[in-house]
Amino acid sequence: xxxxxxxxxxxxxxxxxGVALTVVIxxxxxxxxxxxxxxxxxxxxxxxxxxxDEWGLGGRGFGTWVTWFLLGGDLYxxxxxxxxxxxxxxxxxxxxxxxxxxxxxxxxxxxxxxSRLWSVSHRHGFVTPADFVGGRYGSRPLTIAVAVxxxxxxxxxxxxxxxxxxxxxxxxxxxxxxxALLTDxxxxxxxxxxxxxxxxxxxxxxxxxxxxxxxxxxxxxIVAIIYLPIKFGGWDNIFGAAQTKLDAVNPATGKxxxxxxxxxxxxxxxxxxxxxxxxxxxxxxxxxTGVLATKSRNTIRKNAAVLPLYSLMLGFLALLxxxxxxxxxxxxxxxxxxxxxxxxxxxxLDHFPAWFAGIALAAIAIGALVPAAIMSIAAANLFTRNIYxxxxxxxxxxxxxxxxxxxxxxxxxxxxxxxxxxxxQSAAINMQLLGGIWILQTFPxxxxxxxxxxxxxxxxxxxxxxxxxxxxxxxYNVVNPVTKANFGGSIAAIPGTNVQVYIAVAAFALxxxxxxxxxxxxxxxxxxxxxDITRESDYGADENDPKxxxxxxxxxxxxxxxANL
Amino acid sequence: xxxxxxxxxxxARPGPYIISGILLAIAIVVPLFVPAYSIDxxxxxxxxxxxWYQMLWVPVTAVxxxxxYRLVSKEDRRRRDEVKGARTPEEEx
Numbered sequence: 187x188x189x190x191x192x193x194x195x196x197x198x199x200x201x202x203x204g205v206a207l208t209v210v211i212x213x214x215x216x217x218x219x220x221x222x223x224x225x226x227x228x229x230x231x232x233x234x235x236x237x238x239d240e241w242g243l244g245g246r247g248f249g250t251w252v253t254w255f256l257l258g259g260d261l262y263x264x265x266x267x268x269x270x271x272x273x274x275x276x277x278x279x280x281x282x283x284x285x286x287x288x289x290x291x292x293x294x295x296x297x298x299x300x301s302r303l304w305s306v307s308h309r310h311g312f313v314t315p316a317d318f319v320g321g322r323y324g325s326r327p328l329t330i331a332v333a334v335x336x337x338x339x340x341x342x343x344x345x346x347x348x349x350x351x352x353x354x355x356x357x358x359x360x361x362x363x364x365x366a367l368l369t370d371x372x373x374x375x376x377x378x379x380x381x382x383x384x385x386x387x388x389x390x391x392x393x394x395x396x397x398x399x400x401x402x403x404x405x406x407x408i409v410a411i412i413y414l415p416i417k418f419g420g421w422d423n424i425f426g427a428a429q430t431k432l433d434a435v436n437p438a439t440g441k442x443x444x445x446x447x448x449x450x451x452x453x454x455x456x457x458x459x460x461x462x463x464x465x466x467x468x469x470x471x472x473x474x475t476g477v478l479a480t481k482s483r484n485t486i487r488k489n490a491a492v493l494p495l496y497s498l499m500l501g502f503l504a505l506l507x508x509x510x511x512x513x514x515x516x517x518x519x520x521x522x523x524x525x526x527x528x529x530x531x532x533x534x535l536d537h538f539p540a541w542f543a544g545i546a547l548a549a550i551a552i553g554a555l556v557p558a559a560i561m562s563i564a565a566a567n568l569f570t571r572n573i574y575x576x577x578x579x580x581x582x583x584x585x586x587x588x589x590x591x592x593x594x595x596x597x598x599x600x601x602x603x604x605x606x607x608x609x610x611q612s613a614a615i616n617m618q619l620l621g622g623i624w625i626l627q628t629f630p631x632x633x634x635x636x637x638x639x640x641x642x643x644x645x646x647x648x649x650x651x652x653x654x655x656x657x658x659x660x661x662y663n664v665v666n667p668v669t670k671a672n673f674g675g676s677i678a679a680i681p682g683t684n685v686q687v688y689i690a691v692a693a694f695a696l697x698x699x700x701x702x703x704x705x706x707x708x709x710x711x712x713x714x715x716x717x718d719i720t721r722e723s724d725y726g727a728d729e730n731d732p733k734x735x736x737x738x739x740x741x742x743x744x745x746x747x748x749a750n751l
Numbered sequence: 752x753x754x755x756x757x758x759x760x761x762x763a764r765p766g767p768y769i770i771s772g773i774l775l776a777i778a779i780v781v782p783l784f785v786p787a788y789s790i791d792x793x794x795x796x797x798x799x800x801x802x803w804y805q806m807l808w809v810p811v812t813a814v815x816x817x818x819x820y821r822l823v824s825k826e827d828r829r830r831r832d833e834v835k836g837a838r839t840p841e842e843e844x
Contacts, residue, residue, distance in 0.1 A: 279801070286805045287782045290812050294775040297816055305759075421797030447801045453785040460783060484824045491817035498809045505802070721756040728831065731759050 200520070202359035203535060209544025210358065210551060213402070214376065217395050217552050221383030224390040237584035238313050241388035242567045242591055243479045246308070252393055253489050256560075257476045258496045259396030261467065262289075264350030264554030265343075267403070267503060272526035274507025275515075278432040278444030280452050280459070281675075282504055287460040289497035295464055297490040300477050302636045302725045304486060307478050309724040310734050314564070315474045315632050316572040322635040324716035325643035326576065331650050332628045333572035336471040337598075339625040340565045342617030343470070344602035347554040347561075349527065349611055351376060354551045356520060357531035369520070370607050376555070381599045384559045385592050389479055392559040399556055402549035404499060406534070410546070411502045414509050414537065424505070427512035439667050455677045455686045462691040466626040471564035472557065482729040506530055513537065558599070566594035616673040620661055623676070623690040627653035630701050636725065643716045645704035653697030660689045761833030767826040771819035778812040 225235065228245060235241040248256060266285070273282035303318065312318045316336065320329035351373055360372050383391045415421050432444035448456050467473055477486050510533045517528035534546040570591040575582045582590070605614060631646045666674030678689050724734075781787075788804045795803040 283802070283805070286809070290782045290805075290808055291779045293812065293816055294778040297775060297819060422794075423797075425797060425799060425802075447791055447799060448785060448789045450786070453789070456785050457783040461779075484820070484827065487816075487820050487824065491813055491820050494809050494813040494816075498806065501806045501809065723756050723759045726760045726827075726830075728759070728827075737757070 200356075200359045200518075203540055203543070205540035206535065206544035206547060207358050207360070209541055210354070210548040213398075213545070213548040213552065214379075217398055217555065218379050218383060220394050220398065221380075221387060221391040223387075224383070224394040225387040227390050227394060235386075235388055236588050238567060238570065238587050238591055239311070239584070241588045242313060242563055243475065244389035244393055246479060247481050248393065248479045248485070249481050250485055250488050250492075252397075253476070253480050253485055254492055255396040255400050256393045256479070257473075257489060257493060258400050259392065259553065259556035260472055260476045260560045261493075261557075262496045262500060262553075263343075263347060263557040264550050265346040266500065267550050267553060268350045268353050268527050268530060269346075270500065270504045271507035271510070271530045272517075272528075274428075274504050275510050275517075275529045276444065276526040278428070278446055280445045280448055280456050282507060283501075284456050284459040284463075285504060286497065286501045287457070288463045289500060290494065291461060292464040292467060292497075293490040293494055296468055297487050299633055299636060300468060300486045300490075301483050303474070303632075304477055304480065305483050305727040306636070306720055306724045308483070308729070308733070309727045309731070310720065313478065314471060314568045314571050315469065315628070316568055319631050319635060320572065320576070321719045322639070323631075323643040323646070324718060325647070328631055328643050328647050328650075329572055329576065331647060332631055333568045335624050335628050335650075335654075336469075336568050337565045339621035340471055340561050341598065341602060341605070342614050342621050343472075344558050344561045344565075344598065345605040345614040346618050347558040348373060348377070348602060348606040349614060350554040351551050352606070352611075353525075353527045354531050354547045356525075357528055357535055358547065373607075374603065376551070377558075377599060377603050380555050380559060381562075381596055384562060384595055384599070388592075389475065389560065389563055392556045392563075393479075395552065395559075396556045399549060399552040402545055403553060406542075406546035406549050407499050407503055407506075409542070410506060410509075410534070410538075414506070414513075414533075417537065418509065418512050424508050424512045428508040431511050441667075452686065455688065458688040458691040459676070462626060462688040462694070463622065465629055465694070466622055466690060469625045469628050469632060470561075471568050472561040475560060475564040475567065483727070503530070506533060509533065558602070562595040562598045562602075563591070565598045566591040569594045569598075612671075619673060619676050620658060623657035623661060623693055624654055626690045626694050627657065627697050629694060630698055634701075639718055640705065641701055642705040642708040642713065644713060645701045645708055648704055649697040649699075649701030652700045653693040656696050657689055657693035660692065664689075758834055760827070760830035763830060764826060767822040771822050774815040774819050778815045782808045782812070 316333035519525035
């Protein structure tokens with residue numbers, strides 16, 4: 187409740203909206219109670235939460251419904267809800283609406299890849315994508331490369347969830363330009379509560395909270411998408427206003443302010459953004475965590491058919507960015523500058539009764555808590571399994587693993603908090619941009635391994651390194667035409683051409699070429715290939731098939747050093 | 752490596768996988784083919800073609816994935832039953 191004292195320090199232009207704030211606080215408290223209660227929900231009887239399977243994967247038993255809410259809450263984050271309409275509002279279709287084809291092509295890809303990853307992970311008890319890479323290629327450097335990439339790419343993603351909460355708090359009137367600590371206090375309180383229930387309940391907390399969050403967000407978007415066009419006199423008016431704004435020529439650059447409908451020159455940027463983001467999303471550890479928490483091999487496939495409902499909602503939400511153009515929404519930040527990320531929260535506050543705006547804003551804020559929890563769990567699992575266990579304590583038992591992971595999840599979250607409070611917001615956005623480029627470079631190691639052992643482990647490693655270096659340099663060289671800052675965007679020409687593409691895709695192509703060529707070279711050189719502990723049958727295993735540990739009990743090793751699985 | 756590789760599934764019949772593969776390929780390629788839809792008209796309820804066409808593909812691909820799910824999970828069950836039927840007597844010995 188100390189949050190209520192903050193408004194005394196605010197600038198008069200942004201008064202506190204008492205009703206909306208109360209609704210947000212009530213819903214936040216409700217969700218926090220739910221988060222702590224989740225520890226008892228379907229908990230394992232004999233073990234409690236004292237293993238990574240229980241704490242970090244929710245007991246590996248989520249069925250279709252829970253998975254739908256969990257992955258919906260996990261993939262469609264608060265930052266997405268804030269940033270996609272913000273991009274539409276500011277620069278139009280190419281940087282905003284690509285989210286629709288992105289989240290369309292995502293699901294066929296998930297359908298193809300993820301049940302194989304589920305099967306092999308179920309069979310061997312893998313918890314992270316790096317676990318699988320380690321089991322498949324027997325290469326420490328490659329495992330650590332995948333694990334570290336996952337952790338580094340996830341950190342700024344968590345930080346951006348905080349940016350989403352911050353947008354909501356700013357619009358509600360909390361915070362002041364003068365007193366930084368008071369501004370951040372509600373954010374800190376929200377995060378401490380989040381950290382506490384994630385610590386006690388593990389993945390069950392975000393799974394349960396996701397149900398509430400998703401229902402709220404569907405409610406908010408459906409109402410807005412019906413009510414606002416009626417109020418504004420139809421979609422004609424909304425698109426008309428958007429076209430006028432985006433086609434207007436900016437005198438500073440001599441170019442149009444944005445893109446209303448992409449011309450031939452932006453085709454390649456548009457579709458590479460979509461496919462690159464789609465390929466990258468399920469390489470993120472938090473997505474894999476959601477997949478591995480499911481009950482059976484085909485749960486994720488069934489979900490691939492029903493998750494697109496969220497994409498439809500995201501598409502409509504994106505169009506709210508255009509509605510805000512028509513409505514003349516003014517997203518003015520505390521320091522008086524225009525901050526596009528405030529567009530959607532401000533739109534709700536301007537055009538709806540305070541209590542309903544409160545529901546919508548709470549949905550966004552709670553929408554930040556779900557992915558932040560899952561991401562911190564996923565990053566903590568990576569640290570525990572692939573750095574702590576593989577490098578420091580190879581004999582760690584499940585109980586120790588759970589303990590380390592719980593603590594690591596706290597460290598990860600406070601790291602993200604400090605990131606957002608101490609550093610400029612644009613630092614988190616730049617890092618997130620780089621994270622998307624980096625995480626796609628783990629695709630060959632993870633995905634190729636699901637189908638074939640043809641690639642050589644060192645070729646994959648070098649390909650990964652080349653992709654990361656190229657992607658980082660290319661992203662650095664993109665200069666914002668207005669501010670002249672580096673990391674000005676994620677689109678660059680393929681070297682030697684004029685074709686504009688998503689940098690991650692160019693880096694990925696380079697990565698793949700290097701991996702193929704070097705695999706041929708290393709095979710010809712007969713470089714040692716590493717031990718593969720997986721078998722063909724593992725990739726089709728389902729929930730009732732025996733796990734590897736059980737198979738080995740049934741068919742004991744004839745050799746001596748058998749216990750190293 | 753020391754444990755025998757007991758198959759979890761019998762051999763696949765190609766049919767369901769080919770049909771699913773085609774459906775999924777359509778669901779990936781068509782939404783990415785920008786020249787087909789980067790136009791303004793015809794509008795739908797005031798929405799330019801570019802926007803409503805892409806939104807329309809969301810439910811269309813969902814149905815295609817749903818069909819692929821039906822086909823593949825049915826074949827999956829059949830292959831699994833095949834192995835189970837063949838393995839049970841051996842396991843007793």
